Amino acid sequence: DSGVTQTPKHLITATGQRVTLRCSPRSGDLSVYWYQQSLDQGLQFLIQYYNGEERAKGNILERFSAQQFPDLHSELNLSSLELGDSALYFCASSASIGGRSQNEQFFGPGTRLTVL
Amino acid sequence: GNSVTQMEGPVTLSEEAFLTINCTYTATGYPSLFWYVQYPGEGLQLLLKATKADDKGSNKGFEATYRKETTSFHLEKGSVQVSDSAVYFCALSDLMKAAGNKLTFGGGTRVLVKP
Numbered sequence: 001d002s003g004v005t006q007t008p009k010h011l012i013t014a015t016g017q018r019v020t021l022r023c024s025p026r027s028g029d030l031s032v033y034w035y036q037q038s039l040d041q042g043l044q045f046l047i048q049y050y051n052g053e054e055r056a057k058g059n060i061l062e063r064f065s066a067q068q069f070p071d072l073h074s075e076l077n078l079s080s081l082e083l084g085d086s087a088l089y090f091c092a093s094s095a096s097i098g099g100r101s102q103n104e105q106f107f108g109p110g111t112r113l114t115v116l
Numbered sequence: 117g118n119s120v121t122q123m124e125g126p127v128t129l130s131e132e133a134f135l136t137i138n139c140t141y142t143a144t145g146y147p148s149l150f151w152y153v154q155y156p157g158e159g160l161q162l163l164l165k166a167t168k169a170d171d172k173g174s175n176k177g178f179e180a181t182y183r184k185e186t187t188s189f190h191l192e193k194g195s196v197q198v199s200d201s202a203v204y205f206c207a208l209s210d211l212m213k214a215a216g217n218k219l220t221f222g223g224g225t226r227v228l229v230k231p
Contacts, residue, residue: 002159033218043205043221056218090159094217105209105219107152107160 003027004108006091012114018079021111025072025093031055032074033094033105034066038087049074081115088112118143122206122222129196129229137191137225139180139206147208149173149182149189150219154203163191163204196229203227 003026013019025032034046036059045058049068060066063081068074078085089112092105122139129135141149151163151173164173169184180191189206206222 002161031217035219042223045218045220048218058218092160092219104150104162104165105217106162109159 002106002108004091004093004106006089006108006111008111009109010112010114012116013081014116015081015083017081017115018077019081019113021076021078021089021091021113023074023076023091023093023108025074025091026106029093029095029106030072031094032068032072033092034060034074034076035090035092036087037090037110038084041087043090046076078113083115086113086115118147118208118210118220120206120208120220120222122204122225124223125203125226127225127227129227131198131229131231132195133229135191135193135196135200135227137204137206137227139189139191139222141187141189141206141208143187143208143210145210147210149180150207150209151178151180151189151191152205152207152221154205154224156202160205196227198229198231201227201229 005024007022030051033048037043046060048056066076088110090110091108094105119142148167150165152160153163164175166173166182172181178193203224203226207219209217
């Protein structure tokens with residue numbers, strides 16, 4: 001158990017809908033990352049937050065957004081869903097954003113999104 | 117930009133065989149390197165890491181050495197078990213603070229160990 005929790009575990013929805021994925025980082029970790037794992041794109045970084053502020057953006061679509069709340073949990077919002085958004089979405093956390101001893105990321109179990 | 121290339125699978129082995137998964141990287145900075153493992157139906161687990169040149173990461177019988185001269189971080193295990201069947205991901209983390217320290221992953225290598 002990594003200490004990172006994600007809910008829900010599975011999500012099935014229809015095209016055009018909007019969903020919210022939730023992540024709670026390990027106790028004490030300030031940085032949260034979102035990754036998407038799909039068959040065609042592999043594992044891709046979406047976005048990172050550090051202590052409530054957006055820190056880095058990757059291949060995240062404009063239909064997707066995220067935020068990190070004062071209690072450090074994070075939510076990833078996916079809207080106007082398309083079939084191609086079906087994937088496994090992982091959240092990871094780390095203690096900080098710098099320093100070689102602090103950049104280890106711990107992954108949650110993921111949320112499997114199926115868009116029908 | 118940064119990139120990671122690892123050998124494509126699947127790799128099928130017999131128990132007690134020697135495993136090597138090749139990984140090479142391209143990075144503009146001086147990255148840390150990682151191997152993550154994903155067991156069927158589960159999330160990613162950190163297997164081992166190395167943060168500077170010539171560092172050797174090791175865990176559960178797996179080893180990988182950070183080779184700056186060849187930009188490689190090959191994963192090895194001397195004697196695999198059926199329980200090592202999983203997908204293995206090589207990854208790098210760029211420590212440029214402006215970019216955070218997101219992970220860039222290779223495509224993953226599926227390993228199947230047969231009894």
